[in-house]
Amino acid sequence: MTHSTANRTRGPVTGSPTTGNGHDPKLEIRGVTKNFVTRAGEVDALASCDLALEQGEFLTIVGPSGCGKSTLMMVAAGLDEASSGSILVDGEPAGGPGPQRSVVFQRFALFPSRTVADNICFGMQQARVPKPEQAERLEEQLTLMGLGKFRDSYPHELSGGMQQRVAIARSLVLRPEILLMDEPFGALDAQTRLLLQEELVRLRQVHRFTVLFITHSVEEAVYLADRVAVMTRRPGAIKTVIDVPGDAEWRSSDIETAMGHPEFTQLRQRVWKLVKEEIVAS
Amino acid sequence: MATTDVKAPRRASEAGPALDVRTRARNHAIASIGSVLLVWLLVTSVFGLLDPETLPSPLDVARAIATLAVDPFSGSTLFGHVASSVQRWGLGVLAAVLIGVPTGALLAWIPPVRAAVTPVFELLRYIPPFAWIPLAVLWFGAGLTAQSAVVFVAAFPPMVINAQLGVAQVDPLLDKAARALGASSATTLARVVFPVATPSALAGVRIGLSNGWMALIGAELVVGSEGLGFVISQAQSNGETEVIVAGMVCIGVLGMLFDLALQKLSARALRWHA
Structure with a gap:
C-alpha cells in the first residue's frame, strides 16, 4: 500500500477536486x-x-x-x-x-423488438454515423464480444450473459x-x-x-x-x-487467483x- | 470468447416440432367441428328428434346458403348482405383503430391528458353499444353511418384500454437506455416504446374487431334493410328457420375468419415477441 491517498477519508470537498495532476x-x-x-x-x-x-x-x-x-x-x-x-x-x-457518457444497466435494457445487430446500431443511428461506418463498427463489436452467431437473434433468445454482452457492445460501439x-x-x-x-x-x-x-x-x-x-x-x-x-x-x-492473494x-x-x-x- | 452461456437460437431448432403442433391443432379443430356437425345431423335428419321448425338439419342449412347465394333475399343475394355488413364493420373498426390506438398511447404517455379523459371515458364505456342505436339513427339516419357508428362505439374502448396498457407497461428502463444512447423523446416513443407496446395494442384490436362485429349484427337486427343481422330478423318474420341458421353460420364463420387473418398478421409483425 504505497499510494499516499490510501486510507484517506475524504471530507466534504469544497471547490474543484483535481485528480492530482492539476488537469x-x-x-x-x-x-x-x-x-x-x-x-x-x-x-x-x-x-x-x-x-x-x-x-x-x-x-x-x-x-x-x-x-x-x-x-x-x-x-x-x-x-x-x-x-x-x-x-x-x-x-x-x-x-x-x-x-x-454511455450507461450499462443491471437489467440489460435491450430493446426487445430489435435484433442484436439493431440494438448495437441504435446509438449510431441516432448520431447519424454514416452507414458503411456503422457496418464496420458493428462487425468490430460482434467480433470483440463474441456475438457473431447472434447478430439476427432477438434479446429473449439469448442468455443473460449474452444479453449483457450485447448491452456492453451497444455502449462501446459509440466509442464513449x-x-x-x-x-x-x-x-x-x-x-x-x-x-x-x-x-x-x-x-x-x-x-x-x-x-x-x-x-x-x-x-x-x-x-x-x-x-x-x-x-x-x-x-x-x-x-x-x-x-x-x-x-x-x-x-x-x-x-480466482487474485482472490487467493494475501494482499488482495x-x-x-x-x-x-x-x-x-x-x-x-x- | 467463451460461449458456454449461450442458448441456441430458438427458431431453427424448433421449426420441426412447431409444425407438428400446428398440424395437431388443425386436426383437433376439424375433429371437434366435425363432431358438432355429426350430432346436429343425427338429432335432425337421422333420428328426427327435433322438427325442422325448431332446428333445421345441416343439409337444409347448406341448401339455404346455396339458394341465398344466387337468389335475392329481401333485396339482395347473400353476397350483397355480407358485403354490406363487412363494409359497415370495416368502416367502424377502421375508425376505432385510427382513433383508439393513438388515443390510448397518448393517455399512457401524457399523465395530465389521462387524468382529464379517463373519468369521462370510464363513464361512457358502461353505456352498451346498443344503447347508442336510437341516437345514432336520429343523427345519421338508418343507414351505413349509423351502423358504423355503433361498431365504432363497441370497438373503441378495448382498443384504447389495451393501447394504453401496452404503452404504460413498457419498462421505463428502456426509455432511459434510449435517451442515454442519444435518442430524442419522439424517437424513443416511435422506435422503442411503440414497438414494445404493439402486442398489447394488437390484443385490444382483436377484441375490438369481435366486439364490433357482434354489435353490428345486433344493430342490424333492429335497424336497416341490409346485412346479415337483417337477414336473420327477416327470416324470423317469414318463419324460415333454415335461413335464420344459415345467417348465423355465416356470421360465425366470417367472424372467425377475420380473427384468423388478424392473428396471422400479428404473428408476422411480432416475430421478436417471446
Whole structure:
C-alpha cells in the first residue's frame, strides 16, 4: 500500500477536486444531493457527494443497499436531475444524457423488438454515423464480444450473459469517453460474472475509457478498480476512497487467483469492514 | 470468447416440432367441428328428434346458403348482405383503430391528458353499444353511418384500454437506455416504446374487431334493410328457420375468419415477441 491517498477519508470537498495532476478531471461529481418527495414526505437519497475521475481511471462504488448508488449513477448519466450540485465532464457542465457518457444497466435494457445487430446500431443511428461506418463498427463489436452467431437473434433468445454482452457492445460501439456501469453483472450467474469481469479488464486495455462502476460485490470492486469509493448508508455520501495499487502482484492474474492473494484479501477485508460499519449502524 | 452461456437460437431448432403442433391443432379443430356437425345431423335428419321448425338439419342449412347465394333475399343475394355488413364493420373498426390506438398511447404517455379523459371515458364505456342505436339513427339516419357508428362505439374502448396498457407497461428502463444512447423523446416513443407496446395494442384490436362485429349484427337486427343481422330478423318474420341458421353460420364463420387473418398478421409483425 504505497499510494499516499490510501486510507484517506475524504471530507466534504469544497471547490474543484483535481485528480492530482492539476488537469481538469474527466468526470466530476460535485456536491450532488438528491431528495425525493414521496407520499410519506421528503426522502434524502443523497447527501452531498463528491468524486473526481481522471481520464482513463476505473472507479468502483460500493455501499450498503439502498444507499443511493444507483441514484448517483442516474444523476451522473444525466438521466436524473440532482437536487443540487453538478456533473462536469472535462470541467464543463455535462447537461443531458448522451453517447459520450454511455450507461450499462443491471437489467440489460435491450430493446426487445430489435435484433442484436439493431440494438448495437441504435446509438449510431441516432448520431447519424454514416452507414458503411456503422457496418464496420458493428462487425468490430460482434467480433470483440463474441456475438457473431447472434447478430439476427432477438434479446429473449439469448442468455443473460449474452444479453449483457450485447448491452456492453451497444455502449462501446459509440466509442464513449466515459462508461457508467450500474451493477452490470449483478443479474448474472457466478460463472458468467467471472467471465465478464475478465472480459471488462481486457476491454479496458483496448479502449482507455474512464469507468464509473457500481457494485455490491466487494471482490468485484477491488478486482476491477484503480480506486474504490465506499458510500455511507442513506442519505448516501462518499465515506472513503481507497487506492488500489496499480503494481500489485495479483493485478495481472484472473480473479480466482487474485482472490487467493494475501494482499488482495487484506484490501478486500478493509473495504468490507467499511461497508459493514454502514450496514450495522443503520 | 467463451460461449458456454449461450442458448441456441430458438427458431431453427424448433421449426420441426412447431409444425407438428400446428398440424395437431388443425386436426383437433376439424375433429371437434366435425363432431358438432355429426350430432346436429343425427338429432335432425337421422333420428328426427327435433322438427325442422325448431332446428333445421345441416343439409337444409347448406341448401339455404346455396339458394341465398344466387337468389335475392329481401333485396339482395347473400353476397350483397355480407358485403354490406363487412363494409359497415370495416368502416367502424377502421375508425376505432385510427382513433383508439393513438388515443390510448397518448393517455399512457401524457399523465395530465389521462387524468382529464379517463373519468369521462370510464363513464361512457358502461353505456352498451346498443344503447347508442336510437341516437345514432336520429343523427345519421338508418343507414351505413349509423351502423358504423355503433361498431365504432363497441370497438373503441378495448382498443384504447389495451393501447394504453401496452404503452404504460413498457419498462421505463428502456426509455432511459434510449435517451442515454442519444435518442430524442419522439424517437424513443416511435422506435422503442411503440414497438414494445404493439402486442398489447394488437390484443385490444382483436377484441375490438369481435366486439364490433357482434354489435353490428345486433344493430342490424333492429335497424336497416341490409346485412346479415337483417337477414336473420327477416327470416324470423317469414318463419324460415333454415335461413335464420344459415345467417348465423355465416356470421360465425366470417367472424372467425377475420380473427384468423388478424392473428396471422400479428404473428408476422411480432416475430421478436417471446
